[in-house]
Amino acid sequence: MSESPSYKDRKVITIGVVSELTGLSERQIRYYEERKLVFPERSQKGNRKYSFTDVELLIDIANKREEGVQxxxxxxxxxxxxxxxxxxxxxxxxxxxxxxxxxxxxxx
Known part of the structure; x- marks a missing residue:
């Protein structure tokens, strides 16, 4: 019997909702994916899906960027x-x- 991921790790949140939760633009979120900082899954239709853990990570990334970290x-x-x-x-x-x-x- 395999363990199902915790609710925080389930990739179910769309990029629009992530944008609202983090205050980042969808373009910024996609850029962080391009830079291999966050790894969303893709739905069958190709839409990005994020987890609550990803949201927390994106907030952390945004805070570091505000501090000038590349x-x-x-x-x-x-x-x-x-x-x-x-x-x-x-x-x-x-x-x-x-x-x-x-x-x-x-x-x-």
């Missing part, structure tokens, strides 16, 4: 954060494998 810098920060997250996950998995191999159990 989109390239924002993207690099996102890449570094993703690499840290992946490294932490690998460490967690490796720790679990070692614990399973040697029969080490967590103390409660």
């Amino acid at each position: 989109t390239y810098e924002i993207r690099q920060d996102m890449i570094r954060a993703e690499k840290r997250k992946e490294k932490k996950m690998r460490q967690h998995l490796l720790r679990g494998e070692i614990n399973a191999r040697f029969g080490i159990q967590k103390e409660r």
Whole structure:
């Protein structure tokens, strides 16, 4: 049984609604997609669909842009954060494998 994504991660919001929620123009939102800062899904008709998580991310991006941070810098920060997250996950998995191999159990 697969877990369904939380309501925050479900891509159901149209670009018009995202524009209203964030105060960004539809063109700005599309530009951030072009710069690989946000990744909407597409409906069968090709319309962009965003999640509440995407809306929060777009607000964060807009705030950083207002502070003068370039989109390239924002993207690099996102890449570094993703690499840290992946490294932490690998460490967690490796720790679990070692614990399973040697029969080490967590103390409660």
